[in-house]
Amino acid sequence: MSYKIWMSVVKEFLLLRRDLGGLIILFVMPLVLVITVTLIQDSTFKTVSDSKIEILLIDNDKGDVSKTVFENLEKSSLFTVVTKIDNQPITEEIAKEAVYKGKYKLAIVIPSKLSVDLQAKIDQNVDKILSNMGLTDSVAKTVAPKIIKEKEVKLYFDPAVQLSFKNAVMSSIDKMISQIESKSIYKTFQNQLGEGNADFEQKSFISFKEIIPTINNKEVRPNSVQHNVPAWTLFAIFFIVIPLSINIVKEKTQGTFVRLRTNPSSNLIVIIGKTITYSAICMIQFYMMVAVAVFIFPHIGLPSLNIEGHLFLMSVVALFSGFAAIGFGILLGTVASTQEQSAPFGATSVIILAAIGGVWVPVFAMPKIMQIVAKSSPMNWALEGFYDVLLRNVSFLEIIPKISLLFLFFIITTSIALFYDKKKRTV
Known part of the structure; x- marks a missing residue:
C-alpha cells in the first residue's frame, strides 16, 4: 500500500517535471503578485503625501472664510491649491471643464458673500439668544430680521476618482467649515457680551483615539503586508487547480489512467498520490511567500511580516487550504473531458471564489446578500483562518472550525470525483 502511494507520488512529480515552465510560473506568479499588490497598497498614502x-480653488467670496479655507488647504499634506491657470484667474466654467477632462481631481467653488452672510446669520442667531435672555435692548426686538439664504460650497470631482476619495475630501471640508462657523460664533458672543479679551479654547474637546492591541507590552499594528500575504498566498494555492485538473484530463485522454487502472491499485491510491504531491507544492508556495515577506519586503520599503509565534498555525491553515484546493482540482479534472474545459473553468472559478471570499474586496464592504454568499467560499474560510492566527492571535482550538470546513470541502469534492468516475466507468 505505502509502496503504491509512493510510486503514485513519483509519477505525479515526473508529470510536473515535464512542464517546468508551467511549474516555474506556478511559483513565480504569486511572488510577483504579492510584491506588486502590496507595494501599490502600502505606498498609496505615501505617494499622495509625497x-x-x-x-482648483475658485474664490468668489474674498473674505475671511475663503482665506481660512485656503490657508487650511495649503497647510494640508495632501493638497496643493491652484488659483490660476496660465496666469489667468480661474472661473467656475474653466474649473468644471478642467476637472471633467481629468486634468485636475477636484475643484472647490466658494460662493460670493459667504463671509459676510455667515457673519450676518450668526449675528441674528446670537441676538435672538441674548434677546430671549433679556440681555439686549428691547427696541432691537422690533426690527424684522433680514432673510439670509443658505450658501453652498460646490465641489467638482473628476468622474474617475474613487468614492472613498470623494467621501474623505467632503468630510474634511465639512469639518473645516464647521470649525470656521464655531469660531465665528465664539467671536460674536465675545463682542456682544463685551468680553473682547476673553480667550476661548478652539481646540476640539472631543477626539478619537484608536486603541492598539498589545502583545508583550508591544503594540501590534496591522499593515498591508499582513493582509496581502495571506490573501495572495491563498490565491496562489488555489491556482494549482489548473495544472492539477489539466494533468488528470491528460491522463484520461492519453490513456495513462486506463493503464493505471489495469494495475492492482484503486483510484483512491492515485488520488492520495496527487494529494501528497500537490500538498507539497502548496506548502512550498506558502513558505516562499512568507520568506519573501520576511526577508525581501524590508529591502524594498515594505514592512516585514511578523511571524513570531504564528508560523506553525499559519502552516496548518495553509496545509488545509491546500487540501481544499486539491479536492476542487481533482473534481474539476474528473468531470472535465478536455483541457479546453478544465483550464478556463478552473481559472474563472478560482477568480470567482477569490472575489466572493474577500481576497479582493473585504466581505464587510459587500452587499448583505454577497456577505452571505461569501460564507460559502473555501477561500473565505481559509482567509479568516489566516487572519485569526496572524492578526487576532487565536489558539489552535479556535481555528479548528475553519480548518475542519476546509477538510470537509476536500472530502466532499474528492468523494464526488470518485463516485462520478466509478459511475462513468460502469455505464
Missing part, C-alpha cells in the same frame, strides 16, 4: 494632489 506628491500632493493639485486642486
Whole structure:
C-alpha cells in the first residue's frame, strides 16, 4: 500500500517535471503578485503625501472664510491649491471643464458673500439668544430680521476618482467649515457680551483615539503586508487547480489512467498520490511567500511580516487550504473531458471564489446578500483562518472550525470525483 502511494507520488512529480515552465510560473506568479499588490497598497498614502494632489480653488467670496479655507488647504499634506491657470484667474466654467477632462481631481467653488452672510446669520442667531435672555435692548426686538439664504460650497470631482476619495475630501471640508462657523460664533458672543479679551479654547474637546492591541507590552499594528500575504498566498494555492485538473484530463485522454487502472491499485491510491504531491507544492508556495515577506519586503520599503509565534498555525491553515484546493482540482479534472474545459473553468472559478471570499474586496464592504454568499467560499474560510492566527492571535482550538470546513470541502469534492468516475466507468 505505502509502496503504491509512493510510486503514485513519483509519477505525479515526473508529470510536473515535464512542464517546468508551467511549474516555474506556478511559483513565480504569486511572488510577483504579492510584491506588486502590496507595494501599490502600502505606498498609496505615501505617494499622495509625497506628491500632493493639485486642486482648483475658485474664490468668489474674498473674505475671511475663503482665506481660512485656503490657508487650511495649503497647510494640508495632501493638497496643493491652484488659483490660476496660465496666469489667468480661474472661473467656475474653466474649473468644471478642467476637472471633467481629468486634468485636475477636484475643484472647490466658494460662493460670493459667504463671509459676510455667515457673519450676518450668526449675528441674528446670537441676538435672538441674548434677546430671549433679556440681555439686549428691547427696541432691537422690533426690527424684522433680514432673510439670509443658505450658501453652498460646490465641489467638482473628476468622474474617475474613487468614492472613498470623494467621501474623505467632503468630510474634511465639512469639518473645516464647521470649525470656521464655531469660531465665528465664539467671536460674536465675545463682542456682544463685551468680553473682547476673553480667550476661548478652539481646540476640539472631543477626539478619537484608536486603541492598539498589545502583545508583550508591544503594540501590534496591522499593515498591508499582513493582509496581502495571506490573501495572495491563498490565491496562489488555489491556482494549482489548473495544472492539477489539466494533468488528470491528460491522463484520461492519453490513456495513462486506463493503464493505471489495469494495475492492482484503486483510484483512491492515485488520488492520495496527487494529494501528497500537490500538498507539497502548496506548502512550498506558502513558505516562499512568507520568506519573501520576511526577508525581501524590508529591502524594498515594505514592512516585514511578523511571524513570531504564528508560523506553525499559519502552516496548518495553509496545509488545509491546500487540501481544499486539491479536492476542487481533482473534481474539476474528473468531470472535465478536455483541457479546453478544465483550464478556463478552473481559472474563472478560482477568480470567482477569490472575489466572493474577500481576497479582493473585504466581505464587510459587500452587499448583505454577497456577505452571505461569501460564507460559502473555501477561500473565505481559509482567509479568516489566516487572519485569526496572524492578526487576532487565536489558539489552535479556535481555528479548528475553519480548518475542519476546509477538510470537509476536500472530502466532499474528492468523494464526488470518485463516485462520478466509478459511475462513468460502469455505464
